[in-house]
Amino acid sequence: MRPVTRVVRHALVPALGIFVMASAICPFAAGAETGTSPSAIDDAAQRIATAFEEIQKAAETITDVATAVAANKVGQAADKVAAVASTTAAGMRKLTQPGLYDTIYARKSVRDFTDQPVTCEQLAELLRAAMAAPTAMDRRPWRFVVLTGRPAIDDLAKGLRSGGTVAKGQAVVVVCAEAENEQAAALPGMHILDAALASQNLLLAVEAEGLGAVWTAVWPMEAAIAHVRQTLGLPANVVPINVIPVGYPKGEFKPKDKWDPATIHWEKW
Numbered sequence: 215m216r217p218v219t220r221v222v223r224h225a226l227v228p229a230l231g232i233f234v235m236a237s238a239i240c241p242f243a244a245g246a247e248t249g250t251s252p253s254a255i256d257d258a259a260q261r262i263a264t265a266f267e268e269i270q271k272a273a274e275t276i277t278d279v280a281t282a283v284a285a286n287k288v289g290q291a292a293d294k295v296a297a298v299a300s301t302t303a304a305g306m307r308k309l310t311q312p313g314l315y316d317t318i319y320a321r322k323s324v325r326d327f328t329d330q331p332v333t334c335e336q337l338a339e340l341l342r343a344a345m346a347a348p349t350a351m352d353r354r355p356w357r358f359v360v361l362t363g364r365p366a367i368d369d370l371a372k373g374l375r376s377g378g379t380v381a382k383g384q385a386v387v388v389v390c391a392e393a394e395n396e397q398a399a400a401l402p403g404m405h406i407l408d409a410a411l412a413s414q415n416l417l418l419a420v421e422a423e424g425l426g427a428v429w430t431a432v433w434p435m436e437a438a439i440a441h442v443r444q445t446l447g448l449p450a451n452v453v454p455i456n457v458i459p460v461g462y463p464k465g466e467f468k469p470k471d472k473w474d475p476a477t478i479h480w481e482k483w
């Protein structure tokens with residue numbers, strides 16, 4: 215079998231098949247059935263399309279290799295083979311990497327927002343991502359209060375230290391932790407950690423959606439906890455952890471490079 219035919223049979227046809235299948239799925243319907251985020255499906259379809267382009271480039275180069283070999287230009291052929299290997303590897307990397315690192319490193323606190331509203335679908339995506347976080351004993355003690363209306367957001371913002379920032383949000387997510395009695399006794403504080411992890415997932419999803427947000431603190435400040443509890447009517451066993459205003463960033467906010475090898479102790483402190 216000629217090299218080009220082999221590539222078409224083994225790489226292009228399956229890649230095209232996967233791409234066509236992925237694009238044919240209605241993202242929302244598929245998400246509802248499988249629990250997979252519609253954004254994740256879009257993301258996967260996009261990555262498959264890009265990988266397909268890379269593999270297509272590799273196939274074109276293989277034709278050049280065959281031409282060079284036929285013309286007895288062995289050195290040129292070897293260079294082209296190396297190029298094929300590298301473009302194919304790049305394509306496969308795009309196929310298998312979910313872009314998570316890009317999102318992690320792009321995340322930053324955003325404290326000012328445009329007037330563009332955040333849709334219910336976007337908020338649902340953020341909450342779905344929040345609920346994908348790990349929790350102790352898989353208890354999932356997170357609870358969320360989502361505010362999208364102006365008087366409600368302003369009332370909540372009024373009593374908070376970062377209320378000015380909160381009031382600028384087009385929507386606000388209050389992440390809470392519900393303590394079950396026996397859990398609270400056996401594992402005190404674990405529900406707070408669980409809600410914090412959900413919050414971090416939510417902040418990453420905000421970045422992935424092209425939105426901005428910032429964690430503004432509520433827990434462990436008693437006065438702030440009391441204000442949020444009273445304003446939102448939270449039950450006594452529900453602790454508000456933070457108030458997260460969400461919207462489209464207004465102005466420039468840059469992620470910080472926090473890599474610091476001095477904070478790492480290998481094997482022993």
Ligand SMILES: Cc1cc2nc3c(=O)[nH]c(=O)nc-3n(C[C@H](O)[C@H](O)[C@H](O)COP(=O)(O)O)c2cc1C
Pocket residue numbers: 321322323324325375376379428429430431468469470
């Ligand atoms: C537990 C916690 C509490 C925070 N509280 C506030 C706050 O009350 N107000 C605020 O503007 N930002 C708050 N932040 C955001 C931090 O100031 C911000 O994450 C930090 O400066 C690092 O910047 P970055 O998020 O852009 O990487 C808080 C973040 C965390 C994790």
